Amino acid sequence: MHSKADHFKENSRRQLGDATLQQNMRRFGGRFAQARAVAMEELPDLEALRDQAAAIRDRSLYQLDEWLLRFEAQAKNAGITVHWAATGAEVNRIVLEIAQAADVRKVVKSKSMVSEETGLNEALIGAGLHVVETDLGEYILQLAEEPPSHLIAPALHKNVEEVADLFAAHHHTPRQTDIPSLCREARVQLRPHFLDADMGITGGNFLIAETGSVVLVTNEGNGRMVTTLPRVHVAITGIEKVLPTLDDLTTLLKLLPRSATGQSITNYVSLLTGPRHDDEREGPSQSHIILVDGGRSEVLGTALQPALRCIRCGACMNHCPVYQNIGGQAYGWVYPGPIGAILTPAYLGLDQARDLPQAATLCGACEVVCPVRIPLPALMRELRQQSVQQGLRPWRERLGVRLWHWLALHPRSYRWFSRVLIWGLSKMANAQGMVTRLPGLDGWTQGRDMPAPQGASFHSLYRKTSRKTS
Amino acid sequence: MISSRDLILQRIRARLHGAVIHDDTIDPQPTSVLPAPSLEVLRQRFMDKASALGSMVHLVPTRDAVPTILENLLQELELPLQAVCWPALAPWLDQHHTRLNLFFRPAEPADAVGVTGCHCAIADTGTLVLRTSALTPGSVSLLPETHVALVSEEDLVSDMKASWRHLAREPWARSVNFVSGPSRTADIEQTVVIGAHGPARVIILLYGSAP
Numbered sequence: 220m221h222s223k224a225d226h227f228k229e230n231s232r233r234q235l236g237d238a239t240l241q242q243n244m245r246r247f248g249g250r251f252a253q254a255r256a257v258a259m260e261e262l263p264d265l266e267a268l269r270d271q272a273a274a275i276r277d278r279s280l281y282q283l284d285e286w287l288l289r290f291e292a293q294a295k296n297a298g299i300t301v302h303w304a305a306t307g308a309e310v311n312r313i314v315l316e317i318a319q320a321a322d323v324r325k326v327v328k329s330k331s332m333v334s335e336e337t338g339l340n341e342a343l344i345g346a347g348l349h350v351v352e353t354d355l356g357e358y359i360l361q362l363a364e365e366p367p368s369h370l371i372a373p374a375l376h377k378n379v380e381e382v383a384d385l386f387a388a389h390h391h392t393p394r395q396t397d398i399p400s401l402c403r404e405a406r407v408q409l410r411p412h413f414l415d416a417d418m419g420i421t422g423g424n425f426l427i428a429e430t431g432s433v434v435l436v437t438n439e440g441n442g443r444m445v446t447t448l449p450r451v452h453v454a455i456t457g458i459e460k461v462l463p464t465l466d467d468l469t470t471l472l473k474l475l476p477r478s479a480t481g482q483s484i485t486n487y488v489s490l491l492t493g494p495r496h497d498d499e500r501e502g503p504s505q506s507h508i509i510l511v512d513g514g515r516s517e518v519l520g521t522a523l524q525p526a527l528r529c530i531r532c533g534a535c536m537n538h539c540p541v542y543q544n545i546g547g548q549a550y551g552w553v554y555p556g557p558i559g560a561i562l563t564p565a566y567l568g569l570d571q572a573r574d575l576p577q578a579a580t581l582c583g584a585c586e587v588v589c590p591v592r593i594p595l596p597a598l599m600r601e602l603r604q605q606s607v608q609q610g611l612r613p614w615r616e617r618l619g620v621r622l623w624h625w626l627a628l629h630p631r632s633y634r635w636f637s638r639v640l641i642w643g644l645s646k647m648a649n650a651q652g653m654v655t656r657l658p659g660l661d662g663w664t665q666g667r668d669m670p671a672p673q674g675a676s677f678h679s680l681y682r683k684t685s686r687k688t689s
Numbered sequence: 690m691i692s693s694r695d696l697i698l699q700r701i702r703a704r705l706h707g708a709v710i711h712d713d714t715i716d717p718q719p720t721s722v723l724p725a726p727s728l729e730v731l732r733q734r735f736m737d738k739a740s741a742l743g744s745m746v747h748l749v750p751t752r753d754a755v756p757t758i759l760e761n762l763l764q765e766l767e768l769p770l771q772a773v774c775w776p777a778l779a780p781w782l783d784q785h786h787t788r789l790n791l792f793f794r795p796a797e798p799a800d801a802v803g804v805t806g807c808h809c810a811i812a813d814t815g816t817l818v819l820r821t822s823a824l825t826p827g828s829v830s831l832l833p834e835t836h837v838a839l840v841s842e843e844d845l846v847s848d849m850k851a852s853w854r855h856l857a858r859e860p861w862a863r864s865v866n867f868v869s870g871p872s873r874t875a876d877i878e879q880t881v882v883i884g885a886h887g888p889a890r891v892i893i894l895l896y897g898s899a900p
Contacts, residue, residue: 250879284701297861303694355885356876374876382877402874402882409886414798430861440831440872440887446864447827458697469849480875483738484814487887488867495863498823501795502863512697520704 220338220366224551224563224572231549231578243378244546251372251537254481255588261483262473272474273592275467276528279459280519286428286461287510293431294508297493302509307337310511314339314420314453315346317507321451323348323417329435329442330354331422332531333455333511335367335553336566339420351412353441355405362389368547368555370533371479376546409441419445419503423456424531425471426508429464432490433508436475439486446491452503454491458510459527471530474590478532514566522601526561528591535585535595541578550575557585557595564602573611576602615659634678641672731812731845732895738815739893742870743883749896755839756785758894763789763802766890768835772802777824778839795826796833803833803888808865809855810840810893813848816869817893818855820862827864836871836888840895 223230234240259265279286291301304310310333318326326348328334340361343350352361356374360367362385367373374382382401387394390408395401421442425434433454435442446452462468476482495502518527536542536556547555551572554562560575569576576599585595606612626633647654648671655668663669675683691699726734736746749758763770771790774782779793782804796803805825807817817838821827830836846852849867856865872887883889 246878281705283705284698287698287701303692303697305693305696309693353886354876355874359876372876372879375879377877379878398877398880399882401877402885406884406886410798413886432861432865438872439874439876439885441885443827443831443864443866444886447831458701465853466850469853472849484742484816484867484869486742486869486872490865491863492861492865493863496823499821499826499863500823501826501828502821510697512693512700516697516700516704519701520706 220335220553222552222563222567222571224567224575225570227549227551227572227574227578230551231545234545234549239378239381240376240546241544243376244543246378247375247543249537251480251533252588255478255534255537256481258477258481258483262477268470268473269590269592271470272530272590273528275462275470276530276591279461279463279467280524280527283458283461283519286463287458289428289463290426290431290461291510293428294493295431297431298506299431299493300505300507302507303512304509305512307511307513310334310337310455310509310513311339311342313509314455315342317451317453317505318343318346318348318418321417321505323451325349325412325416326351326418326420327412327416327441327445327449328352328354328357329419329421329437329445330357330373331420331455332367332370332553333422333457333513334420336513337455337511339455351409351416353409353413353439353445355402355439358405358409359385362386366548367553369536370531370554370556370558372533376548413441413444413448416445416449418451418453419449420453420455421445423454423460423508424475425468426456426461427463427465427468427490428461430490430492432492434468435487435489435491436472436485437487437489438480438482443487443489446489447502450503451505451507452491452494453507453509455509455511457515458512459515471590475530475532478534478588478590518565523561523565523598525593526558526565526598528593529558529562530591532590534588534590535593538584538588540580540582540584545578550578557599558593561595561598561602569602569606569609570611573606576600576606634676637676637678641676644669644671645673647671726812726847728842728845731847732842735810735812735815735845736895738813739870740815742815743873744815744870744891744893746893746895749894752781752841752896752898753785755894755896756782756787756789759804759837760787760789762837762892762894766835768802772804772837773797773800773829773833774804775806775825775829777822778804778806796828796831798832800833802835802837803829803831804837804839805830807838807840807844809844809846809852811847811849811852811867812845814869816849816867817891818852819866819868820856820859821864821866822862827866830866830868831887834884834888835890835892836868837892837894838868840893842895842897 359374369375383396423433424436476485494506542556550559552563564572581596653668776793872885874885875881
């Protein structure tokens with residue numbers, strides 16, 4: 220996917236000005252957060268479980284090469300062809316080669332964020348293949364030609380009227396506006412595609428090293444469809460998704476659905492281990508897995524490594540006040556919200572997403588809910604520090620900080636400057652004592668007024684009082 | 690030219706070399722010391738959880754009563770008295786004389802009802818554990834709008850961890866599916882709608898071990 224992450228300010232300004240989007244984001248509100256809170260009450264030992272989950276993910280990451288090799292050996296044993304892709308372009312090339320060798324015409328996809336990273340759909344469509352997204356949210360976005368705005372509810376920013384318009388225009392059916400009918404319509408439209416597709420493409424929520432399995436965690440059943448009906452299955456997932464054992468999976472599955480949608484378990488959890496057996500009459504006859512680096516290995520061993528623990532539940536964005544206002548598409552690439560503010564610069568380079576680590580109030584809600592205890596605010600601060608060190612901040616900001624630095628070291632000038640500033644601000648205040656516009660900082664005053672400073676400064680008060688008392 | 694596989698492994702090793710290995714004081718899997726719950730507890734918990742997730746659970750006193758109950762149920766729900774079944778169920782269901790028209794094969798698009806057994810069932814989450822094989826094709830629990838699962842009380846386990854031990858008794862299947870209720874989506878305005886791509890109705894006949 221082509222990144223627009225370096226235009227974060229324009230993106231978010233546009234999203235904030237979009238009345239429909241703002242209304243849709245208000246409706247989204249705290250629904251996921253509420254559901255999560257209720258579901259977590261079922262777990263008496265939540266904090267201990269989060270410790271375990273973080274430890275499991277760290278164990279995978281600190282010996283990532285060994286677990287990947289173990290996974291590869293077991294997967295090969297089960298008849299899976301294992302591919303490794305260093306870049307997104309390589310992922311697309313491998314999928315196209317598999318498709319061409321197997322004479323594939325139609326591809327059905329279940330949700331895969333990694334394929335969004337690589338821009339797989341465009342590559343496949345460009346090569347003349349018919350590609351159909353089958354997750355309802357992804358299907359809506361395919362019709363709308365838009366990128367996803369949330370990890371687990373990709374069309375969260377669309378309302379029912381918008382979906383009704385899209386379906387009526389693309390299905391040439393009477394427009395219906397109740398949600399169950401629209402879901403039914405999608406089922407009816409997509410069923411034939413499942414039945415006559417040649418290839419099914421999925422992501423992978425986890426890889427299990429001890430069995431060589433790909434794990435899919437889904438609700439709609441489309442993940443099962445695309446791995447049961449087409450004759451070729453390709454799973455695409457990041458190298459960091461490997462877990463050593465099935466017991467590790469058990470622990471993480473207690474947290475993933477609860478953190479994501481507030482479900483104690485999703486409707487389907489599927490462990491896929493290879494192609495159909497000789498005596499089976501269904502299931503893919505070819506099974507492939509593509510292990511994708513795409514910038515992940517460069518994050519290992521750095522201060523940002525904890526971000527690789529992420530299990531893509533979306534809780535951080537569901538609790539983020541910034542995300543809830545600007546929506547996922549403002550982040551400009553595949554991963555929105557707090558985790559996106561880390562992963563996008565980590566995978567694409569900080570110079571490609573300079574403003575994302577700034578897109579936070581550092582309120583810390585994301586860290587409090589993260590099931591694998593990623594210290595998101597600390598990682599954002601780390602990236603902020605790196606962007607200063609690499610000289611990536613705008614000149615006005617650098618100049619401002621430099622001036623402040625000099626003033627703070629020169630108390631006499633500091634006092635003189637603050638007197639001038641107080642005088643200036645009180646001159647700018649209106650009758651109610653509020654400053655409504657600050658030149659150069661109008662972004663700040665657009666939505667609120669600043670009270671003008673009143674009375675004397677702390678320094679002068681202190682001097683006055685200490686003279687009196689001495 | 691170096692392969693991507695070697696390149697990726699090389700990068701990982703270079704990055705992790707000299708990295709401080711995390712203090713492993715937290716045992717990722719503390720062993721549970723709880724005794725296995727009684728059958729009554731398991732049964733009740735399974736029924737509560739499965740019902741909460743939208744499955745319809747019916748208790749059937751004996752295994753022999755299952756075919757008649759199935760027939761009555763399909764009639765009550767105004768479904769055709771016709772179903773696709775796991776071939777593994779043929780020796781059991783075929784010997785009973787009912788008005789049911791049963792086909793023992795993988796599911797086809799026109800099948801309205803699919804009947805399966807289950808490998809084991811998890812009480813903690815109300816989950817059916819299904820393994821695919823020639824005799825237990827996955828499509829039977831996926832394509833039909835109504836999925837009926839025949840579950841023996843003897844196959845109830847407490848949690849997912851216990852189900853791994855159960856599964857390890859047989860060779861690993863191509864696909865192991867944990868099914869917890871009818872398929873659903875909340876992708877439009879976060880409104881939960883039952884019946885997405887998989888079955889819209891899951892009926893569980895939980896039968897006892899009495900002869």
